[in-house]
Amino acid sequence: MSDMILLGTRKGTIIFDCINAKWRPRPIAHTGVPVCYAARDPRDGTLWASLDHGHWGPKLSRSRDGGATWVDISSLKYPAGARYIVKYLPTPDFNPESPSSQPEYNDATVLKIWNIAFGNANQPGRLYAGTIPGGLFVSDDGGDSWELNNPLWSHHSRGGDLFNGDASTANHWNGTPASIDYGVFEPGIHSIVIDPRDPDHIYVAVSTAGVIETTDGGKSWAGRNRGMLMDYLPNPESEWGHDPHFVTNCPSQPNHLWQQNHCGVFYSDNGAQNWKKVSMPDMGVNFGFPIVADDNDGRTAWVVPARADSERMAIDGGLFVARTTDGGQSWQSFRDGLPQDNAYDIVLRHGLDVSGDCLCFGSTTGNVYLSADRGETWQCLANNFPPIYSVRFG
Amino acid sequence: MPRVEMTQHLYRFFPQLKNRTITVPAGSVAEALHAINEMAPGFTDYVLDEHGALRRHVNLCINNTIVIDKIKLSDHITDDATVYIFQSLSGG
Numbered sequence: 264m265s266d267m268i269l270l271g272t273r274k275g276t277i278i279f280d281c282i283n284a285k286w287r288p289r290p291i292a293h294t295g296v297p298v299c300y301a302a303r304d305p306r307d308g309t310l311w312a313s314l315d316h317g318h319w320g321p322k323l324s325r326s327r328d329g330g331a332t333w334v335d336i337s338s339l340k341y342p343a344g345a346r347y348i349v350k351y352l353p354t355p356d357f358n359p360e361s362p363s364s365q366p367e368y369n370d371a372t373v374l375k376i377w378n379i380a381f382g383n384a385n386q387p388g389r390l391y392a393g394t395i396p397g398g399l400f401v402s403d404d405g406g407d408s409w410e411l412n413n414p415l416w417s418h419h420s421r422g423g424d425l426f427n428g429d430a431s432t433a434n435h436w437n438g439t440p441a442s443i444d445y446g447v448f449e450p451g452i453h454s455i456v457i458d459p460r461d462p463d464h465i466y467v468a469v470s471t472a473g474v475i476e477t478t479d480g481g482k483s484w485a486g487r488n489r490g491m492l493m494d495y496l497p498n499p500e501s502e503w504g505h506d507p508h509f510v511t512n513c514p515s516q517p518n519h520l521w522q523q524n525h526c527g528v529f530y531s532d533n534g535a536q537n538w539k540k541v542s543m544p545d546m547g548v549n550f551g552f553p554i555v556a557d558d559n560d561g562r563t564a565w566v567v568p569a570r571a572d573s574e575r576m577a578i579d580g581g582l583f584v585a586r587t588t589d590g591g592q593s594w595q596s597f598r599d600g601l602p603q604d605n606a607y608d609i610v611l612r613h614g615l616d617v618s619g620d621c622l623c624f625g626s627t628t629g630n631v632y633l634s635a636d637r638g639e640t641w642q643c644l645a646n647n648f649p650p651i652y653s654v655r656f657g
Numbered sequence: 658m659p660r661v662e663m664t665q666h667l668y669r670f671f672p673q674l675k676n677r678t679i680t681v682p683a684g685s686v687a688e689a690l691h692a693i694n695e696m697a698p699g700f701t702d703y704v705l706d707e708h709g710a711l712r713r714h715v716n717l718c719i720n721n722t723i724v725i726d727k728i729k730l731s732d733h734i735t736d737d738a739t740v741y742i743f744q745s746l747s748g749g
Contacts, residue, residue, distance in 0.1 A: 318714040318744040319670070319703040335670065337702035372706045446713070 265618040267657030268633075269310065270625055271298035274649035276312045278330050278657075279631075286633065286644050292333060293324060300613055303657035304381045304390075309405070310657070313376040313392075321376045323392070325406055339392060339400055339409040341371040345416065346425040347396055348434040352448040366422065366430045371396055374445040378613070380455035383462040391465075393452025395442045397421070399467055401481070412481045420472065420486060420503055421450075435503035439470035453612055454510040458517045466510060466520070466535060473505035474522070474535055490538035494526045508552045509612040512561075519561025519590075523554035523612070528566060530591045541591025547578045548585045548594045553615035553624065562590040565617065565638050567610040567624055576607045584622070584638045600641030601632060613653035625651030659683055659734045661693060663742040667704075671697040681740070686717060687730035689740055704742060705730075714745040 266281040275291040276298045297315040304311065310326040314335065323336045349367040375395040382389025390402040392409065399412040417423060422430035438448030454468035463480035466487065473488040486502055493499045493506075506525035513519040522529040527542035527549050542549040547568045557563035565586045570578050577583075581603040585594045602608075608626035615624040622638050625631045629648035632641045661679040668675040674697050681692040687709070694700045704715045711717060711727040718724065718741040724732040734740060 316703075318666070318712065320706065320712055322702075335699075337699055340707035343708075370708055372708065 264621045264635075265656035267303060268616075268623055269301040269303060269312075269653075269655050269657055270631070270648070270651055271301040271312060271613070271653035272625075272629075272649040272651050273297050276301045276324075276330075277648065278310075279644065288645060289330065292330060298652065299375060300378055300653045300655075302379055302381075302653075302655040306381060306384055306387060311379050311406075313379060315375060321373050321394075323376060323379070323406060336406055338407060339373060339376060339394075341373060341398065342411055344426045345371040345398075345411060347371055347449065348422045348425070348430060348436075350434075350436075350438045350448050350450075352438065352443065366434065368425065368429070369396075371398065373398070374442065374447065374449070375451065377441070377451050377453045378455055380457060383457060383459060386462050389462070391455045391457070393455055393467060395439070395445065395451035396447070396449035397436055397452055397469060397472075399452055399455070399481070414482055415467070415475065415477075415484050418475070418484055420475075435472060436469060437471040437504060439506075441470065454507065456510055456512050456520070458512075459514055460517060464517075466512075468507040468510040468522070470508070471506045472503050474507055474510055476535060487535035488538070489536065490531075490540075491524070491529060492526060492540055509554050511554060511556050513556040513558070513563075515559045516561030519556065521554045521556050521564045523551050523566055525550070525572060528554065528591060530564070532561065532590060539591070541587070543594050546585070546594060546596060547583070548596075551610070552612040553610050555615055555617040555622070557617065558619060560588070563588045564591070565615065565622060567615055569609055575609050577609070580605050580607070582606045582608050582626075582632075584624070584634070584641070586638050597634075597639050597641070599639065600634075600643070602630075611652055613655070614651055616654050616656050618656035621656070623654050623656065625654045627651065658736060659689065659738045659740055661689065661740045661742065664744055666744060667700075667742070670703060671700055673697055674700075681734070683734055683736045683738075685730060686719075686724055686726070686732050686734060686740070689734055690730065715742070716745050717742050 268279040270277040275293040278289045279286045299315045301312040312324040314322045324333045326333045346368045378393040380391040388405045392400045400409040419432045421436040422434040423432045436450040439451045442449045456466040458464035476487045508523045510522045518534040520531045529538040530541045551568045582601040583596045583598045608628045622634045627650040631644040658680040681689040
């Protein structure tokens with residue numbers, strides 16, 4: 264079990280240490296700065312935080328001394344010529360024929376570094392970062408320099424190669440509400456899943472497009488959304504337009520992937536060749552944001568359900584965690600130690616993590632809960648924290 | 658030479674600029690910002706985006722006038738001017 268938990272919060276990075284079987288928070292780092300993601304690189308112990316400065320632009324921050332000091336890094340940037348097709352928020356008064364039925368283009372600027380992922384053990388220095396507006400960046404020098412993955416940026420599902428001309432195909436990548444804070448309605452990459460057996464085999468998840476896979480180290484990409492269902496589209500089985508809230512896999516059985524989607528919980532036991540909806544709405548397992556898979560058993564996963572997209576809060580004022588051990592055929596809900604009255608917590612997509620038998624989640628209400636028995640009972644680690652964006656065991 | 662005043666928030670990232678009089682050569686806003694970047698490497702990454710344009714939630718004034726060209730930063734700073742760099746209230 265890990266002895267460190269990193270929280271990315273609205274007001275900075277908070278690190279918990281487990282000392283003599285007790286979890287203690289350190290004083291907050293990056294004080295006052297929104298941190299949308301924080302994690303520890305298991306290969307060399309480097310700590311990472313994604314700073315979401317309102318004024319000064321998104322930055323990565325790196326600590327190579329266990330969190331004692333941090334250095335901000337500004338090297339993650341879009342290259343000249345990186346453009347994307349503009350999307351508009353479909354507000355009730357939005358006219359899709361206006362301002363133009365022809366594609367409009369924007370020069371890409373990093374608005375949010377939404378997720379950081381670490382390469383395999385045999386790839387020292389390899390890092391990945393997913394951004395709004397929909398870029399996958401790769402570093403091979405521990406984050407000193409970054410390069411945009413061009414085959415995904417120029418994928419046919421988003422208009423083709425816009426470096427060398429206007430769109431040659433239709434754009435199926437739509438905006439995520441998470442981008443509205445930046446005054447735009449653009450897609451974002453929030454999940455990066457690397458196959459522990461094969462570093463060239465990677466999945467990314469895009470809100471709002473779906474899951475995309477490469478098996479050749481990012482030279483080519485293909486959608487992996489067969490079996491996905493959308494409640495909100497005329498064609499619920501459309502190839503694109505899906506809103507995965509988070510996608511993860513089982514490290515020991517990487518063909519087992521899990522997805523908490525806007526429209527339910529989905530599971531694949533064949534490397535995302537097919538997805539199966541495994542929601543159980545009668546017991547509240549359907550809508551939510553985070554999902555984690557067991558380290559060793561690909562059929563076991565946990566979610567923290569919420570009411571619905573229209574009511575993004577705990578169900579009936581009671582917070583619970585649901586677990587399946589049979590690939591989603593059945594779910595158990597666990598409430599012991601969690602508030603069951605007047606709780607309005609929502610747990611965001613990076614707000615739940617697992618390490619061995621230990622699970623931890625943090626909510627936008629600033630509460631942190633930990634389970635040491637695979638989610639069956641919970642203890643409160645903190646109240647009154649800032650809104651929590653991410654929870655990761657170190 | 659033109660003087661530069663900036664929000665104290667930026668001193669958090671560039672403490673070497675604190676408690677000193679900052680002067681830059683007269684010229685364009687772009688030239689002034691790059692002169693500050695020489696004193697405090699990385700400074701422009703905080704006030705400009707990757708295209709060299711002023712970030713959306715950063716304001717820059719020459720005396721009492723907000724700069725007009727926020728894309729190429731071509732507004733001229735005279736020898737006796739003061740440049741103010743501060744955050745917009747819109748950025749939250």
